[in-house]
Amino acid sequence: MQNTAAPPPKVEGQSRYAWLAGMLRARITEGDWVPGASIPAETTLAKEHGVALGTMRQAIALLVTQGLLERQHGRGTFVRAGIGGATMLRFFRFRAGKDLSASPTSEILRSRSVKASAAVATTLGLQAGEEVLELLRLRSLQGEPCLLETIQLPLPLFAPLVGSDTSQWGDLLYPLFQQRCGVTVNRAEDVLRFGQLTKEQGRRLGLPAEHPCVQVERRAFDLSGRCVERRITLGDAHAFQYTLNIH
Amino acid sequence: MQNTAAPPPKVEGQSRYAWLAGMLRARITEGDWVPGASIPAETTLAKEHGVALGTMRQAIALLVTQGLLERQHGRGTFVRAGIGGATMLRFFRFRAGKDLSASPTSEILRSRSVKASAAVATTLGLQAGEEVLELLRLRSLQGEPCLLETIQLPLPLFAPLVGSDTSQWGDLLYPLFQQRCGVTVNRAEDVLRFGQLTKEQGRRLGLPAEHPCVQVERRAFDLSGRCVERRITLGDAHAFQYTLNIH
DNA sequence: CAGTGGTCTAGACCACCGC
DNA sequence: CGGTGGTCTAGACCACTGG
Numbered sequence: 001m002q003n004t005a006a007p008p009p010k011v012e013g014q015s016r017y018a019w020l021a022g023m024l025r026a027r028i029t030e031g032d033w034v035p036g037a038s039i040p041a042e043t044t045l046a047k048e049h050g051v052a053l054g055t056m057r058q059a060i061a062l063l064v065t066q067g068l069l070e071r072q073h074g075r076g077t078f079v080r081a082g083i084g085g086a087t088m089l090r091f092f093r094f095r096a097g098k099d100l101s102a103s104p105t106s107e108i109l110r111s112r113s114v115k116a117s118a119a120v121a122t123t124l125g126l127q128a129g130e131e132v133l134e135l136l137r138l139r140s141l142q143g144e145p146c147l148l149e150t151i152q153l154p155l156p157l158f159a160p161l162v163g164s165d166t167s168q169w170g171d172l173l174y175p176l177f178q179q180r181c182g183v184t185v186n187r188a189e190d191v192l193r194f195g196q197l198t199k200e201q202g203r204r205l206g207l208p209a210e211h212p213c214v215q216v217e218r219r220a221f222d223l224s225g226r227c228v229e230r231r232i233t234l235g236d237a238h239a240f241q242y243t244l245n246i247h
Numbered sequence: 248m249q250n251t252a253a254p255p256p257k258v259e260g261q262s263r264y265a266w267l268a269g270m271l272r273a274r275i276t277e278g279d280w281v282p283g284a285s286i287p288a289e290t291t292l293a294k295e296h297g298v299a300l301g302t303m304r305q306a307i308a309l310l311v312t313q314g315l316l317e318r319q320h321g322r323g324t325f326v327r328a329g330i331g332g333a334t335m336l337r338f339f340r341f342r343a344g345k346d347l348s349a350s351p352t353s354e355i356l357r358s359r360s361v362k363a364s365a366a367v368a369t370t371l372g373l374q375a376g377e378e379v380l381e382l383l384r385l386r387s388l389q390g391e392p393c394l395l396e397t398i399q400l401p402l403p404l405f406a407p408l409v410g411s412d413t414s415q416w417g418d419l420l421y422p423l424f425q426q427r428c429g430v431t432v433n434r435a436e437d438v439l440r441f442g443q444l445t446k447e448q449g450r451r452l453g454l455p456a457e458h459p460c461v462q463v464e465r466r467a468f469d470l471s472g473r474c475v476e477r478r479i480t481l482g483d484a485h486a487f488q489y490t491l492n493i494h
Numbered sequence: 495c496a497g498t499g500g501t502c503t504a505g506a507c508c509a510c511c512g513c
Numbered sequence: 514c515g516g517t518g519g520t521c522t523a524g525a526c527c528a529c530t531g532g
Contacts, residue, residue: 015519015520015521016520016521017520017521038498041497041498041499042498042499043497043498043499051521051522052521052522052523052524053522053523053524054520054521054522054523055520055521055522057499057500058520058521067494071498071499071500072498072499072529072530073498073499073500073528073529073530074497074498074499074500074528074529074530074531075497075498075499075529075530075531076497076498076499076530077498077499083493083494087493186494187492187493187494188492188493189490189491189492189493190490190491190492190493191488191489191490192487192488192489192490192491193487193488194441194459194461194484194485194487212441212459212484214441237441237459237484238441240439240440240441241438241439241440242438242439243436243437243438243439244436244437244439244491245434245435245436245437246330246334246434246435246436246437247314247330247433247434262500262501262502263501263502264501264502285517288516288517288518289517289518290516290517290518298502298503299502299503299504299505300503300504300505301501301502301503301504302501302502302503304518304519305501305502318517318518318519319510319511319517319518320509320510320511320517320518320519321509321510321511321512321516321517321518321519322510322511322512322516322517322518323511323516323517323518324517324518
């Protein structure tokens with residue numbers, strides 16, 4: 001530990017634990033503590049910041065509710081490695097055999113750099129006309145195509161993926177983002193709508209033209225809250241099923 | 248206060264605050280504290296149960312996350328009056344004029360007692376063949392029909408509604424359940440699926456037969472966790488839009 | 495076994511609300 | 514102003530994990 005002194009938030013309109021949470025958040029977003037690894041023990045952190053244990057626990061609890069940290073009794077507190085990869089299947093019930101735990105395979109049908117449309121640029125926080133990496137991706141369960149995705153990624157950030165061999169990417173994108181580009185996807189916002197497939201989209205999914213579909217528009221954010229992905233996912237409306245709890 | 252003695256959970260595999268939360272929960276579900284009213288102050292409760300303030304606060308916090316209590320700084324802790332009424336509109340974007348805050352009106356098209364089907368009896372926790380109150384309900388925005396609902400209510404509990412004048416019910420059901428039947432809806436589970444309207448359903452909603460629709464199957468639960476309502480809501484798939492956040 | 499997070503105590507003071 | 518919940522302290526002991 002460096003300093004056992006007592007540096008409270010000095011001046012703020014906020015509580016001390018909120019200020020401490022900001023400290024911890026900074027050490028995470030700045031890469032001081034990497035995703036998946038553990039952070040120092042509560043008692044250590046409390047002494048380092050010259051604060052009571054309970055206060056430090058409140059700060060940590062705040063970041064846990066925000067999805068940045070994860071506690072494991074007896075093991076430690078860990079930086080979350082990002083959101084799961086197969087979350088899109090939460091919205092669908094594809095009856096592929098009996099294996100409900102099956103994870104979908106992924107195939108990149110197309111990968112190219114294009115100028116961002118005004119809409120895409122806005123959501124990604126780019127200037128109009130800046131370039132993005134655009135992917136067309138097909139996901140399948142046991143060989144059966146089920147989801148068709150169009151993905152836009154801001155280009156200065158995702159340059160390591162341009163021109164790379166997509167057959168080596170594996171079935172999950174978010175771990176790839178982290179390994180190749182250092183981008184940790186921490187949070188996402190999905191908007192669900194209903195629509196119809198075009199003839200082209202239907203062909204890729206093995207469905208007729210104008211077949212009803214569910215469209216999921218996703219915006220994904222990294223640890224610092226920056227939007228790092230815009231994605232449109234299409235799936236058969238008849239396979240759609242989503243459960244939610246209301247309080 | 249009755250006893251300032253110290254009755255810890257005696258024997259349990261659970262924590263003390265979890266045990267206290269169970270105590271508080273019981274006093275709520277048994278009607279000791281009514282929805283909307285405040286419960287005694289934290290310090291009072293802590294002394295009554297012979298426990299430290301922080302422990303009682305943990306117990307209260309647990310019930311807050313479970314949606315049973317609500318804290319208001321400087322005012323007190325209150326029993327939640329149940330979930331909001333217009334939650335079904337969360338799933339849809341009807342463009343009725345420009346008024347997005349408009350609350351839908353409600354019309355009961357039919358009200359009758361029927362024997363519960365096996366499926367309905369199971370979800371409501373009844374014996375097969377027991378009677379339920381079945382409602383057919385149309386909700387409209389500015390005179391435009393938008394949602395068609397079929398509702399089943401377990402009958403011993405909702406007997407006060409049988410044969411009553413449905414034109415006096417108002418636009419929200421859950422406040423009615425509470426006033427007439429003493430039922431507080433605290434939690435609900437919604438399952439979203441995609442389907443098509445029958446000719447009859449389409450007629451009621453002003454849409455053609457086989458028009459694509461979203462079906463919301465709701466199960467609502469009271470404070471004690473009992474299922475007190477089963478509801479199927481149908482709405483135009485083209486008006487469907489739902490946003491959710493993922494962590 | 496040592497180290498971690500989880501629970502609990504018995505206080506103190508602050509911030510907000512309503513009268 | 515008194516009463517409420519919100520923050521904070523400086524300890525103690527328990528429960529779980531891993532070597």
